Amino acid sequence: MQRPLLGMALMMGFVITGPIIDTFAKLAGDAIPTFQVAAARFVVQASLLLPLALLMRVAHRPQMPEIGLHLLRGALILFATCFFFAALTVMPIADSMAIFFVEPLLLMFLGATILGERVGWRRITASIVGFLGTLLVIQPQFAEVGWFALFPLGTAACFAFYLLLTRTMSQRMHPVSLQAYTALGAL
Secondary structure, rough: OOHHHHHHHHHHHHHHHHHHHHHHHHOOOOOHHHHHHHHHHHHHHHHHHHHHHEEEEEEEEOOOHHHHHHHHHHHHHHHHHHHHHHHHHHHHHHHHHHHHHOHHHHHHHHHHHHHHOHHHHHHHHHHHHHHHHHHHHHHHOOOHHHHHHHHHHHHHHHHHHHHHHHHHHHHOOOOHHHHHHHHHHHH
């Protein structure tokens, strides 16, 4: 069953809370190791979603091949998170976000090559215009960023593969249990 209003509400919730999480990660980055900050993120996610999945009765005992996919998905989001949190310790949030916004282009390319998705000129144009618009508004200082730009690029690559895996796995399981198991896999 499609519920676009719920999807829009959840996306708006993420758009509001995502930058707050990034800000806390940047503030904590000087005093706490990156992996520890990332672990705290996944502890909170698992602590919230696992009981919710059990309460909703959508949790199940994953079989062996599915466990491997959850662990792979968990590793991808763990590395994406760690790369991004590491970027926040050495770069401004705006520069990190601007570089990360190459992710829709990567996802579009990977979706076409790996999943065989059809990509039309409108999607390509929208992705390029969106990325260029982000660069125009944020104006990252690439000369100042240097090699640290690889951190948000690593985030983008890991997150693009994570989303590809999400597309295939979400067809077979409830999104709440999928996210709960991913948090456990990342931990």
